Amino acid sequence: MVSVRSSRMFQLPRGHVKPAGHRSCKTRLVTKDGRCNIEFGNIEYSNHFAYLVDFWTTFVEIRWRFVLLLFVASFTGSWFIFSLLWYWIAKSNGDLTGQNRTDGHVQCIDNVNGLTTAFLYSLETQTTIGYGGRALTGHCAGTVALIIIQSLIGVFINCFMCGVILAKISLPKKRAKTVTFSNTAVICLKKGSLCLLIRVANLRKTLLIGSQIYGKLLRTTITPDGETIILDQVDIDFMVDAGKDNLFFVCPMTLYHVIDRSSPFYELSADTLPQQDFELVVFLDGTAESTSSSCQVRTSYIPQEIQWGYSFLPIVSRTKTGKYRVDFSNFSKSVRVTTPHCIHCFETDTDQRNHNSHNQQKTGIDNMGFQVIDIHDFVDITKM
Numbered sequence: 001m002v003s004v005r006s007s008r009m010f011q012l013p014r015g016h017v018k019p020a021g022h023r024s025c026k027t028r029l030v031t032k033d034g035r036c037n038i039e040f041g042n043i044e045y046s047n048h049f050a051y052l053v054d055f056w057t058t059f060v061e062i063r064w065r066f067v068l069l070l071f072v073a074s075f076t077g078s079w080f081i082f083s084l085l086w087y088w089i090a091k092s093n094g095d096l097t098g099q100n101r102t103d104g105h106v107q108c109i110d111n112v113n114g115l116t117t118a119f120l121y122s123l124e125t126q127t128t129i130g131y132g133g134r135a136l137t138g139h140c141a142g143t144v145a146l147i148i149i150q151s152l153i154g155v156f157i158n159c160f161m162c163g164v165i166l167a168k169i170s171l172p173k174k175r176a177k178t179v180t181f182s183n184t185a186v187i188c189l190k191k192g193s194l195c196l197l198i199r200v201a202n203l204r205k206t207l208l209i210g211s212q213i214y215g216k217l218l219r220t221t222i223t224p225d226g227e228t229i230i231l232d233q234v235d236i237d238f239m240v241d242a243g244k245d246n247l248f249f250v251c252p253m254t255l256y257h258v259i260d261r262s263s264p265f266y267e268l269s270a271d272t273l274p275q276q277d278f279e280l281v282v283f284l285d286g287t288a289e290s291t292s293s294s295c296q297v298r299t300s301y302i303p304q305e306i307q308w309g310y311s312f313l314p315i316v317s318r319t320k321t322g323k324y325r326v327d328f329s330n331f332s333k334s335v336r337v338t339t340p341h342c343i344h345c346f347e348t349d350t351d352q353r354n355h356n357s358h359n360q361q362k363t364g365i366d367n368m369g370f371q372v373i374d375i376h377d378f379v380d381i382t383k384m
Helices: 004-009 045-053 055-061 064-093 117-125 140-171 172-176 343-359
Strands: 179-181 183-188 191-200 208-222 230-237 253-258 279-286 295-303 306-308 310-312 316-318 323-325 332-336
Touching: 045 055, 055 140, 064 117, 064 140, 117 140, 172 295, 179 295, 183 310, 191 279, 191 310
Parallel strands: 183 306
Antiparallel strands: 179 191, 183 191, 191 253, 208 230, 208 279, 279 295, 310 332, 316 323
16 A cells, blocks of 8 residues: 555646747856857957967857858958059059050060959969960069969968868867757656656767767855855766767667765755756767767756656657657657655655565464464373
8 A cells, every 4th residue: 555645755747748848048058059158258458369379260160251251351352462563563664554665665464554454463363264365474573473472372372261161161069960959857767766867869870989978067056165156067977778988879868867865956856946046067978970070069957947757758669660760759748757756755755665565574484274272271191
């Protein structure tokens, strides 16, 4: 028999399936898609030069709109700057239209007689188009040196911009976009323990090699000395049925954290959870199988996104042809299940059941044919 107290500890609320949780507008450090919501202020002016020293990382991390602007500005700017130099050489040599030319005048550049034609010649030179209408005559040493310099700078700009664009396209965080976490976390019983569960899925068939999963609990704490620590970090260990490290991440997995005395969630209950102020950040590190680049996927959960007394719906099934099918329509859906009201209630009920089971244990074997006989008088049957 189950006691009345035990029946109250394990309550099954009304309703059945709960859809994916809504996104809360509460400010958080890590957004649901993994971006960090942090701002740096009062940085010394001299420290901004560090971004110029590490210019490669700066160009790779800037937004695409600025990369495209830099792409256009670098080419058009170099064409225009060298066009001014070609124009200056032509003007110095008297090659422009309207300049007084003497008999036997030798031009440095053919068909460059204005700023427009100088710009076209600069563009044709740097892009190696070579229409043939404008060309060096070879009679001026300065033009030979300038065309060498422009060719070298043009190659450098081409290599740099191609490298920036290729690096931005192949950033590891793009691979992280194909790894998704459930919108909500749930708390329920798993393998005889009260656990916090989170679901994660790899949307590509290529694996993440050497995947590791861990979490950080961010909260504001006050030390015994009265010091307030904002964003105090506490380690949260997550496990899966297949282990903790080097996961075979080929299908969606359910991560679980056992809520025991060492867990920071030990004092929580179904009533106090929504009133808490913390943020659970979950990380998944791995190496992409196709590109061998390391990537990190992260998301966060606030108390309003953790459902007490729910369990995820199954999403993996097997078809008649023998293939395994994953139904992502139920990826973030959960169903209400019988769950203790708090970890203390669960431990108390477990201890009570173990105590009752221990008292009911029998130390011997009953013999149903044995009868107890009371002997009131002692009879001496010994005969001499």
